[in-house]
Structures are given as C-alpha cells and as structure tokens.
Amino acid sequence: MPATVKTLCDAMEAWAPAALAYDWDAVGLQTGQPSQPVQRVLTCLTITEDVVRRAERWGAQMIVAHHPLVFRPMKNLRTDDPHTALCLRIAAANIACFAAHTNLDVVPQGVNTLLADDLGLLEVAPLIPAPGAGQVKLVTFVPETHLAVVREALANAGAGQIGAYSECSFSTAGTGTFRPDDTANPFSGRAGALNEEPERRLEMLLPRVNVPTAIRALRDAHPYEEPAYDIVPLENRDPRFGLGARGVLKSPMPLRAFAEHVRAALKLQHVRFVGQPNTKVRTVAVCGGAGGGEIPRVPRDIDVYVTGDLKYHEADSARERGLALIDAGHVGTERNIATKIARYLRKAVPGIETKAVLEPEIFTAINGA
DSSP states (O other): OOOBHHHHHHHHHHOOOOOOOOOOOEEEEEEETTBBBBEEEEEEEEOOHHHHHHHHHHOOEEESSSSSSSOSSSSSOOTTTTHHHHHHHHHHOOEEEEOOOOHHHTTTTHHHHHHHHHHHHHEEEEEEOOOOOEEEEEEEEEEEGGGGHHHHHHEEEEEOTTTOSOOOOEEEEEEEEEETTTTTOSSSOOOOOOOEEEEEEEEEEEEEHHHHHHHHHHHHOOSSSSSEEEEEEEEEEEEEEEEEEEEEEEEEEEHHHHHHHHHHHTTOOOEEEOOTTTEEEHHHHHEEEOOGGGGSSSSOOSSSEEEEEEOOOHHHHHHHTEEEEEEHHHHHHTEEEHHHHHHHHHHHHHTOOOEEEOOOOOOOEEEEE
C-alpha cells in the first residue's frame, strides 16, 4: 500500500508528538491533504525558495521541515509579498508541507540531542523541563479476570513507565455497582437490576501526550461497554522531555579551544564566544536555534552554553554570572536535523525516498587583521 501524507505525519507524530510543542508554536501539516500519495520527501531546516525549487525539480510530493512554513496567521494573499507568493507556489504545486518545531526540540533524539552528539558530549540529558511534558495518573476499574489484559494494553500505550521500570501499576480490590437499561449489553449482570461486580481499581502513571492513545487502548481491551476512568493531573514532569541538552566533555579544554571545536564540528565559517579564552570548560549545555532567552534557566553548574542568535543583553547577563557562551548561529545549531529527519522517515516508512537539504549560513564573517 503506497504511503500517504498521513503516513508521514503519523511517523513524525510518533517521534515528536504535537502535544509537546509550546503553545505559541505552529506545528503539523500546513499545506496539502492527508490522503495525498507520497513517494518522495524533501527534508530541510527552513522552507525557502531554493528548497521549493529543489522539491519541484526532484518531484517531491512532501516537504518536512523544522521551521513552520506558516508561523503567524496571514491577513491577505498578496503575491507581491515574497513569503506569501512562496506559499501560493507550494499550494499550486500540490506539495504537502509539515513542520515539527518545538516538539522536535524537546524530544529524545531530537534537535538538541543531535547537537550534543555532534559536539561529542557524554552523559547527555535534557537541560530544561518542557512545558508540555506533564504527567497524569490514569485510574480505571476492571474485573479481576481482565486486569492483566488491560494493564498490558495501557503499558503498550505508554503508561506505567517510571525510569528504568515498565508496567508499573497499583491495584486495589473493590465493588462496582451499575444498573443497565433495556438497550444495554452488559458484560455481566442483569438489565434493569442493580448489579454488584467485584472489580480492581487500576492506577498507572501516564505522560500527558499519551492520553488519547491510552484511552483508545483502554476501550479496546476493557470488557465493559462503557469503562469508567479518571485522568488525574499531576505535578510530575516526564524526565525524557526537555528543551536543550546537557553533557560533559571527555576532558576539560580552554574555552577558545572548545569554541574552535564547535566551529569545526558544525562545519561553520565562524562562531562567537563570551568568556575568558583560557577558562577551562567541561560541563556543556546546548540549545539549538535562538536560545538566549533561556540563559536565566541554565543551571549554575554549567561551564559553557552553546546556542545561536545571542543578543547583547543576553550575553552581558551570562558574563555577569560567569557563564561562558558560544554563539554558533541559528542555522549552524539546527541544520543537521534535516539529515536526521530524512534517515528517520526512510526507516519509519519503507518504500519512500528522502533527500535532505542543508541550509547554508546566512551571515558571512569578515575577520580583521
């Protein structure tokens, strides 16, 4: 069966659920329609005119990007605006465009894990808790005979994972009551009568992003026509998800040497750094894209923070607190994700062709003598 736009969207959702995106973001399918067949997919950081030209020349039916094509609502469709004209050109060419933005920033093996790996960091972990990474407690009531089946179904849907332990749950015995009307088809008991049923109260921890999947799994596995369940919000955060990443270098090195290492590892023309050149650094934090606004949330034990698009006041505040910075640019810290998306989709959706476009740097440095 040929792949469709929906097939690709579902594959990206499995990696980077849209529910993890920040509430101001614009993610998901932005042009095209789900049933459209797809054979060739172009991946990129930003959907530019060059990317669209390549997609047209190659015959791609879909573009998967990190940056959204449509980020703010359009108020008109004037073709004298370059970006609007580009959007209309994409629509006319019937090319589907999909964006995974902040949701791809916060997931394991996403933008920031890739950046940390590119820089050779060890002991990589999330840096800052993600707002959408909340957890809930799912509570349901099930006959003893079906407890194991329902528990397994919920576990397969993402419930009951606590650190290195899976299928974690708690159950207590109790009695449920119900009175089916004449149209009901109860699993047990008599219609029109008040029935009592020995049941188990089953409780499992669940990532908020998995709630829809878990409810479907519960309904499919539960023997009742109308299974009862509670979704209880918790203060817990899922530790797997976070903005940025942190890790350590194999050996400490001077800040200037590490800045040169960043430039070479990311194949950049230049980087900027803030801090004393000979300061030894070992504990490193990274945040792809424009991460200057997160400086106040960077833990105090971090020696150097690698990000892009740093502003003067952001750099000054970091200098005052003794945090070294390396500005490797927005493109430089994120563009390699295009290759990773292409590889992921080839594996997740057999039979399709993918091609990654690595965006060139926009700025050119002029070095003084």
